[in-house]
Amino acid sequence: MHEPYAIEVEPEVRTWLELLPDRQYRKVEEYADLLATHGPSPPCRSPVPSGMGCTS
Template identity: 60%
Template sequence: MSWGTIEFEPEVAAWLQALPDEQFGRVEFYIDLLADRGVALGEPHTRQLSGKLRELRFFLGPSGEAVRISYFVTSGWRIILLTVFRKHRQRERAEIQRAMRAMKRCIGAGHAAEGNDE
């Protein structure tokens, strides 16, 4: 039984659909792990970025490239996957800011139950 329900924002859904089957299966494993363990899933699989914003962390592709999916948890145990980015230290701050904007848009659009999840 899952801890929570996974919901996909358009960026993540489009990225997943474009993945080759082998890579999709690997990403699906980590998303399922997040759904099963929820907030109890810690490092090295997840990390807090800022406030309620977190990242799901894994490696993908033949070169083992570090990939991150930003997400936040709303009331009702909903886990909303927001953005996808390749891990690069020099771009990390910009990616966190982009994920924060996506989270605020998501909340503003009513995707977060009761709108009190800021």
């Protein structure tokens, strides 16, 4: 398995994140973890024909 992707957060985004309620912040963190793990091409949830853009 490869190293996780690094996610750069701009200062204005960091400020916005700090203002989110805990529940919303945790949701953003969950998706950021998925992005760091899978990169820009997240795995598909269901099979799709070749060439549709999803990777497994």
